[in-house]
Amino acid sequence: MRYARIDLNGTYREIGAQTTGPLGVSLDKSFRLDHYLERVERIASTRSIRRVLVARGDRFSAPAFGALHEIRDGLLRIVAAGKEVVFYAPEYGAPEWYLASACTRRVLHPLGTVSFLGIARTGMFFRKLLEKLDIDVEVIRRGRYKSARDPFRTDRYDEYNREQLDALLAGVVDAMKQSVVESGVLTATQIEQMIAGRVVLAKEAEAEALVDVLATVDGIVAGWKTDRWKETPLKKVRGFYGKGARLRVLVFEGAVVDGENRRDPLLGQAIGDRSFTAAIRAVRDDKRAKAVVFRINSGGGSAVASENIVNELSRLAEKKPVVVSMGPVAGSGGYWIAMTGRRLFALPTSITGSIGVVTLFMNIAKLLARHGITTDTVKHGEYADFGSALRAMRPEEIAETDRVVDGLYREFLSRVAEFRGKTPEQIDKLGEGRVWLGNDALSVGLVDELGGLHDAIEYARDLIGKKKVRVKFGPSVKRSLVARLLTKRAAGVDSALLSISDANLTSPRAIARACRLIHGHAQFTDPILLAGGDFLRGPAE
Structure with a gap:
């Protein structure tokens, strides 16, 4: 008898x-969806594997709820293949219940707890800090809900941002509750009691049949070995799964920026239009690739880079069928680059929309003067220093910038209207920078169909008339053997250093970097995926 193990870490x-990072070393320890889906397909298709252990580790975290949806969808496919799936977690919160509800058995650590407290979103705002530093901020935007520069514009969530965040969180909690109740794991009454603050101890949870067994993960494995179960290792991944016609999944994950890929202390992973359009052209020129699923997990970014990417995708779509799949987040610039292909899929809880434009200018003249620093400018042309951070903007400069932002917004509305078969006026009512969950986006006509990445792959397979396909993910960053070995040895240290670096968003250096990044650039940006903004995270050590 054989079992397999999936670790969520x-x-x-x-x-x-x-x-x-340096020497080509990868700087983070991650749970990869592409590897997970490969393992899911292998487990589902291997007859000898009859049982699966899914163990949620201490360091597992998800930036948005759609990530859990994709994981749960994989677990459901394993169960549908006739396997027994045992879910283990050191403690159960709302995310764990959501995943466990797809499994056949649930195991809790003997000293763990059970709860369902919902989810929260906490923002960090720098407006008062900038005031103390004598830094003036001018934010120009189209869209009451366009909140990407709110950390610099205000000192708290304004009424419009609070309204949309409240709707998002309520929608996510409702989706979790519905899935858990429909699975029969918990009743609606039990969930409401936990949302009201009830925390259940391990022995109470077992007595109330909230979980099946109390055990450690090592205890589970030891018991299975005693019963002569043998593990089928799944650590090796090949980078593809399935057999048949070649289907490429092209993943865009990170902020949209001009130029080359890079890592930014404010945005995290940033994907450059030059780097990504090269990857698109490589897929277009690959004669073996018969269809493409374009997967998006991005809160947007540069307007220019977004346009360059969607243009290259349109050229790809002229040669091969392209299906678009929205991941956990596909908002603002992430929605702009989704406007291509034959079908647009969104997860029920994908965060999308955010059709709006925002730009920001900072003025540090008073800060410099306070420290005895003066500036002088020689220029040819009255507005040659337009947008300089060393002086305040003139009223006519603000008016001209506002005109440019308005023009970009009108272009955004026109593009979406054409893509969705609506009028710009209809899209304007759905725009103003407002974000939508996938369920709501479908009801207002911003997407074609609800479904995960697996559904988009199945749709693309049908487009080319094949029963079986070989699925390969990309783009991939090639690293030398030395870099791969160093990554394995230093993953823990590097990820720790990285988290410290990303978390230190209030340091003068980080603030200066953020100012340079966003100053004077028109952006299609949604703040959901910025560093430090996780909705869902495992318990801290």
Whole structure:
């Protein structure tokens, strides 16, 4: 008798890191969706594997709820293949209940607890800090809900941002509750009691049949070995799964920026249009690739880079069928680059929309003067220093920038209207920077169909008339053997250093970097995926 093991550990990613550190070493420990789906398909198709252990580790975290949806969808496919799936967690919260509800048995650590407290979103705002530093901020935007520069514009969530975040969180909690109740794991009454603050101890949870067994993960494995179960190792991944016609999954994951891929202290992984359009052209020129699923997990970014990417995708779609799949987040610029292909899929809880434009200018003249620093400018042309951070913007400059932002917004509305078969006026009512969950996006006509990545792959397979396909993910960053060995040896240290670096968003250096990044650039950006903004995270050690 054979069993397999799936460990949920690290920060959720859809694909391998597209940026590296010194010597090409990858800087983070991640849970990769592409590897997970390969393992799911292998387990489901291997007759000798009859049981699966799914163990949620201490460091597992997901940036948005859609990530859990994809994992749960894989677990359901394993169960549908006739396997017994045992879910283990050191403690159960709302995310764990959501995943466990797809499994056949649930195991809790003997000293763990059970709860369902919901989810929360906490923002960090720098407006008062900038005031103390004598830094003035001018935010120009189209869309009351366009909140990407709110950390610099205000000192708290304004009424519109609070309204949309409240709707998002309520929608996510409702989706979790519905799935858990429909599975029969918990009743609606039990969930409401936990949301009201009830925390259940391990022995109470077992007595109330909330979980099946109390055990450690090592105890589970030891018991199975005693019963002569043998593990089928799944650590090796090949980078593809299935047999048949070649189907490529092209993943865009990270902020949209101009130029090359890079890692940014504010945005995290940032994908450059130059790097990604090269990857698109490579897929277009690959004669073996018969269809493409374009997968998006991005909160947007540069307007120019977004346009360059969607243009290259349109050229790809002229040669091969392209299906678009929205991941956990596909908002603003992430929605712009989704406007291509034959079918647009979204998860029920994908965060999308955010049709709006925002730009920001900072003025540090008073800060410099306070420290005895003066500036002088020689220029040819009255507005040659337009947008300089060393002086305040003139009223006519603000008006001109507002005109440009308005023009970009009108272009955004027109593009979406054409793509969705609506009028710009209809899209404007759905725009103003407002974000939508996938369920709501479908009801207002912003997407074609609800479904995960597996559904999009199945749709693309049908487009080319094949029963079986070989699925390969990309792009991939090639690293030398030395880099791969160093990554394995130093993963823990590097990821720790990385988390410290990313978390230190209030340091003067990080703030200066953020100012340079966003100053004077028109952006199609949604803040959901910025560093430090996780919705769902495992318990801290």
